[in-house]
Amino acid sequence: MIREGNVLLNVEIPEIISSDMPVFYNPAMVVNRDISLLIVSAMEGENLVVCDPMGASGVRVLRFLLEVPKVSKAIYNDINQRAVENFKENLRLNQIDQSKVEIHSEDASLLMRRLRNCDYVDVDPYGSPIPFLDSAVFPVKRGGILSVTATDTSVLSGTYPSTCIRRYASKPLLECEFYHEVGIRILIKKVVEEGAKHDYAFRPIFSYSYKHHFKVFLMKDIGAKRTDQVIKNIGYLLYCDKCLYRESVSLENIKSSCPFCGNRLLIAGPLWIGELWDREFLQKVWSLRGSVELSQETIKILKAINEEGYINSVGFYTLSALAKVFKIPNLPPKGRILKLFEGKQTHFTPQGFRTSISHEEFLRRVQSVLLRDSRVNTQA
Ligand SMILES: C[S@@+](CC[C@H](N)C(=O)[O-])C[C@H]1O[C@@H](n2cnc3c(N)ncnc32)[C@H](O)[C@@H]1O
Numbered sequence: 001m002i003r004e005g006n007v008l009l010n011v012e013i014p015e016i017i018s019s020d021m022p023v024f025y026n027p028a029m030v031v032n033r034d035i036s037l038l039i040v041s042a043m044e045g046e047n048l049v050v051c052d053p054m055g056a057s058g059v060r061v062l063r064f065l066l067e068v069p070k071v072s073k074a075i076y077n078d079i080n081q082r083a084v085e086n087f088k089e090n091l092r093l094n095q096i097d098q099s100k101v102e103i104h105s106e107d108a109s110l111l112m113r114r115l116r117n118c119d120y121v122d123v124d125p126y127g128s129p130i131p132f133l134d135s136a137v138f139p140v141k142r143g144g145i146l147s148v149t150a151t152d153t154s155v156l157s158g159t160y161p162s163t164c165i166r167r168y169a170s171k172p173l174l175e176c177e178f179y180h181e182v183g184i185r186i187l188i189k190k191v192v193e194e195g196a197k198h199d200y201a202f203r204p205i206f207s208y209s210y211k212h213h214f215k216v217f218l219m220k221d222i223g224a225k226r227t228d229q230v231i232k233n234i235g236y237l238l239y240c241d242k243c244l245y246r247e248s249v250s251l252e253n254i255k256s257s258c259p260f261c262g263n264r265l266l267i268a269g270p271l272w273i274g275e276l277w278d279r280e281f282l283q284k285v286w287s288l289r290g291s292v293e294l295s296q297e298t299i300k301i302l303k304a305i306n307e308e309g310y311i312n313s314v315g316f317y318t319l320s321a322l323a324k325v326f327k328i329p330n331l332p333p334k335g336r337i338l339k340l341f342e343g344k345q346t347h348f349t350p351q352g353f354r355t356s357i358s359h360e361e362f363l364r365r366v367q368s369v370l371l372r373d374s375r376v377n378t379q380a
């Protein structure tokens with residue numbers, strides 16, 4: 001018997017977590033569930049209906065019902081009958097009123113294709129969410145939130161570019177220091193695109209990357225004009241590996257050489273070039289952090305996002321990229337670097353910081369402070 005949040009679970013946790021487990025429960029995914037609870041807590045309205053179409057042990061559904069008072073009903077589904085039995089057992093164990101749950105056991109895509117009016121849907125499959133995305137845009141109601149987890153992060157981040165192009169119709173970029181962020185932006189693009197086909201305007205309001213997964217949350221609106229507005233945020237990333245120049249551009253503005261050093265630019269996309277966090281929503285999530293029992297890891301991620309989330313930039317810089325590209329062997333400590341570049345820690349990597357200063361200004365400070373200090377130090 002184990003406990004997560006307020007929920008008791010009767011599951012076996014083997015030494016190696018894999019999809020071969022009779023009923024899937026991954027304790028490392030507590031961050032994923034914690035954040036989903038916070039997001040729903042920050043939603044408007046009462047009597048919310050949440051859906052976990054790949055529910056496994058049902059831990060997420062149970063936590064929603066026990067820890068988020070505004071959730072009044074949960075729809076659980078899993079294609080695996082053993083998972084369903086285990087969920088029913090966990091329902092009894094936590095003394096949850098049966099009338100608050102609707103249980104299905106079928107293919108998640110078929111269920112989502114006919115389900116409607118959910119306030120929140122959480123697509124959390126093994127591996128890539130691609131097989132489920134074309135159905136996942138339907139069950140969420142206007143103003144509701146669709147969340148998608150992807151564990152094929154190495155594909156999205158550029159280790160297997162041809163797989164990414166095939167699956168997500170987008171070119172990733174392993175060569176840049178913020179390749180994970182590029183991956184998240186490709187995932188968002190894909191969800192936005194799936195919705196746009198049906199005049200659904202999905203807009204990301206919260207995203208994060210943690211260990212082996214990405215998770216994105218998108219709010220749904222409906223209408224051709226609104227959808228046209230949203231898809232204006234799909235574009236391309238230009239990147240220079242000689243001076244770290246990066247810029248997000250629309251198709252018409254793609255160029256081939258770096259405006260700062262003339263080097264041939266690398267390109268990624270199409271991908272989401274708008275914001276990753278909605279500021280108002282982020283504020284609300286942050287203010288509600290005490291309302292849900294959160295793991296230490298979740299708190300760490302939230303803290304960083306609460307800093308970087310207010311800076312609108314595509315990409316971030318890292319200490320190692322700075323040291324390598326500008327050949328500075330003895331970088332000052334991180335605190336000084338953050339100050340110099342007006343940087344905020346990013347949750348993507350402890351090495352990285354986001355800033356709203358322009359790349360021109362960034363290069364000027366590299367030259368006038370970092371390179372000068374480094375020369376002085378070497379001479380001394
Ligand atoms: C990663 S687990 C889900 C974990 C769960 N959402 C949680 O928070 O703990 C994936 C689950 O999807 C189920 N599954 C796999 N393919 C499915 C399909 N096509 N339709 C419905 N469920 C499926 C598996 O049986 C497994 O329980």
Ligand SMILES: [Zn+2]
Pocket residue numbers: 240241242243244245258259260261262263
């Ligand atoms: Zn350059």
